[in-house]
Amino acid sequence: MGAINEIAARLLETGEAKVVIGYGEGSFGSVRPAFARNQEEAEKLIYDKRCTQNLAMYVYKKEISPLRKLAIVANVSTLRGIIRLASENQIKNGDIITLYINELGEVIECKALSEIEICLAEITPEIKPEDKELIDKLDAMTPQERWNFWISEMESCIKCYACRQACPLCYCTQCAVEVNQPQWIPVAANTSGNLEWHITRAMHLSGRCVECGQCGEACPVNIPIHLLPIKLAEEIKNIYGTVSGMKIQESNTLSTFKPDDKENFIG
Amino acid sequence: MSKIKKLSKESFPLLIKKISETQHVYGPVSQGKRISYQRISSADELASDFIIPDMSAKSFVFPKIEKLFSYTKNKDGVEVQDINLDNIPHRVVVGIRPCDAAGMESLKAIFSWDPSDPIFETRLKRTTFIGLACNQADDYCFCTSLGGSPGDTKGSDILLTKTDTGDYIAEILTSKGEKIVTLAPDLFQDVEGDLQKEKFLANVPKRFDNSDLQNKINAAFNTDVFDEYAMRCMGCSACAFVCPICACFDIQDETKGSKGQRVRLWDSCGAKLFTLHTSGHNPRETQGARWRQRLMHKFSYMPERLEVRGCVGCGRCSRRCPVDMNIAESLNQLIIDN
Numbered sequence A: 001m002g003a004i005n006e007i008a009a010r011l012l013e014t015g016e017a018k019v020v021i022g023y024g025e026g027s028f029g030s031v032r033p034a035f036a037r038n039q040e041e042a043e044k045l046i047y048d049k050r051c052t053q054n055l056a057m058y059v060y061k062k063e064i065s066p067l068r069k070l071a072i073v074a075n076v077s078t079l080r081g082i083i084r085l086a087s088e089n090q091i092k093n094g095d096i097i098t099l100y101i102n103e104l105g106e107v108i109e110c111k112a113l114s115e116i117e118i119c120l121a122e123i124t125p126e127i128k129p130e131d132k133e134l135i136d137k138l139d140a141m142t143p144q145e146r147w148n149f150w151i152s153e154m155e156s157c158i159k160c161y162a163c164r165q166a167c168p169l170c171y172c173t174q175c176a177v178e179v180n181q182p183q184w185i186p187v188a189a190n191t192s193g194n195l196e197w198h199i200t201r202a203m204h205l206s207g208r209c210v211e212c213g214q215c216g217e218a219c220p221v222n223i224p225i226h227l228l229p230i231k232l233a234e235e236i237k238n239i240y241g242t243v244s245g246m247k248i249q250e251s252n253t254l255s256t257f258k259p260d261d262k263e264n265f266i267g
Numbered sequence B: 001m002s003k004i005k006k007l008s009k010e011s012f013p014l015l016i017k018k019i020s021e022t023q024h025v026y027g028p029v030s031q032g033k034r035i036s037y038q039r040i041s042s043a044d045e046l047a048s049d050f051i052i053p054d055m056s057a058k059s060f061v062f063p064k065i066e067k068l069f070s071y072t073k074n075k076d077g078v079e080v081q082d083i084n085l086d087n088i089p090h091r092v093v094v095g096i097r098p099c100d101a102a103g104m105e106s107l108k109a110i111f112s113w114d115p116s117d118p119i120f121e122t123r124l125k126r127t128t129f130i131g132l133a134c135n136q137a138d139d140y141c142f143c144t145s146l147g148g149s150p151g152d153t154k155g156s157d158i159l160l161t162k163t164d165t166g167d168y169i170a171e172i173l174t175s176k177g178e179k180i181v182t183l184a185p186d187l188f189q190d191v192e193g194d195l196q197k198e199k200f201l202a203n204v205p206k207r208f209d210n211s212d213l214q215n216k217i218n219a220a221f222n223t224d225v226f227d228e229y230a231m232r233c234m235g236c237s238a239c240a241f242v243c244p245i246c247a248c249f250d251i252q253d254e255t256k257g258s259k260g261q262r263v264r265l266w267d268s269c270g271a272k273l274f275t276l277h278t279s280g281h282n283p284r285e286t287q288g289a290r291w292r293q294r295l296m297h298k299f300s301y302m303p304e305r306l307e308v309r310g311c312v313g314c315g316r317c318s319r320r321c322p323v324d325m326n327i328a329e330s331l332n333q334l335i336i337d338n
């Protein structure tokens, strides 16, 4: 039994966690999210290179959240998701034990959120090479070409909202697209409906997105929709020097008001 | 009325050309990382070497946005304008997979049931399906477990099977199929003897025995198998949107000033909002209950009421599920456990 299984088994045994969220074997050589609630299930948890999915969205999921205390097997994406959720007061110290697996394969058990911050301090987040490539390609386009690219991609959007459901930071109990009095965003998956949906979502994620790419992964029609929030994250890093989901206190770049702000649009 | 002909590889593009002179032709087209049924003007545009388009063919008869009627508000009340069914186009879909074509029968059962839906009926009547038998499959395909097959003719008007020479065996199955042949009769050659279609079909092993599926699913209703599903499924609806049969919809009014239209949009029973009452009560409170509904509807309620299943085993829902909810695996498990 590997370290992950032993730790999960212990946490369940001592009652420190009611469920350990992690990864298990999936269909045909893939991995899937797995939930260990007892010793037998703890034995089935795995961790290897295939475990790239960000699991942080499970922390607030209605069917799981009431089971807090939770434990979660975490890669860097998941760690960042948790820190970001903590900075938005969705998780507090003591709600969750994080089992971070570092690049040496060691399991680091973080009981306090500050311990996650220490792990993250060692890491320089990077986006996937293929995402970088597509972003560079988009950057090199003229605004008109870029617009055409996105309009053509969004033609295929079917408004299933898988992107939203997969995102660790789309936790609103009522999403803006579901508000119908007044209706902010057209419901139909047509050009304007799709565009308004994606612009709204990207803006709502800007400065919050932890660059995990989960939204694009989830899209059943392979729209690289994650590039919108990821590009905004890059812009925010360039302008303000902040990266979301690395430190609890430093995370609220676009929603922090300072009385000495050089812009006077609020007052 | 099935008739067997041969369509040579040289004749196939000519046939597409001939049809597109009078009707819009659609087929699987590859666009970046996505393969979907799109309008084509020649056979070169068709994608090759893939298992199945990412999206199903249901949009030909049940599009993601369907205008039902439009209205104008005036001082005397509301004036309703029905949609003109004559405007629904005649279309030919080439290369539809046998599972997608078979799915049309289930969709028809849904939309013809109490009362029959004239828009759907007209779309279906005006669409001709030239199916292409599957010569490759992947692990997610399980049509054979539900009575289908990679060479199933159900739902197709013509079914083509590509042989090792690249020529096609053409089964002409319906009068709509006959009409296609009459557009270019010279392209279809007569054949003698058995062309052994089976030899050219993909091998899709049976995953489970469906003989008592409905009872077994019913027996699972109150078991705790759905507890894990409740945790894992994130209610993203991708499964329903890619499914050739899922037909849950939402009705919306789109109003601008005094004019508007009522539209029918794709929706999913897996989304929590789908069953949420205005009172705040949700009869399917958890994701587990919603996932159970997905299975029950497809494998119990539909067979009971409509005498068809709500699944043809195309495997799309499982391929595209971000958290690997594999429907064939679940069915297999339920059959073993109950």
Ligand code: SF4
Residues within 6 Å of the ligand: A166, A167, A168, A169, A170, A205, A208, A209, A210, A211, A212, A213, A214, A215, A216, A226, A229, A230
């Ligand atoms: S990459 Fe997508 S899923 Fe991940 S945090 Fe950003 S918006 Fe959410």
Ligand code: SF4
Residues within 6 Å of the ligand: A156, A157, A158, A159, A160, A161, A162, A163, A164, A218, A219, A220, A221, A222, A223, A225
């Ligand atoms: S997951 Fe893809 S298809 Fe679904 S709403 Fe998001 S972008 Fe559109």
Ligand code: SF4
Residues within 6 Å of the ligand: B232, B233, B234, B235, B236, B237, B238, B239, B240, B270, B317, B320, B321, B322, B323, B324, B325
């Ligand atoms: S695609 Fe998967 S996660 Fe999404 S609703 Fe369907 S079963 Fe649930």
Ligand code: SF4
Residues within 6 Å of the ligand: B239, B242, B243, B244, B245, B246, B298, B310, B311, B312, B313, B314, B315, B316, B317, B318, B327
């Ligand atoms: S339920 Fe899944 S496997 Fe069955 S027809 Fe729908 S998408 Fe295909």
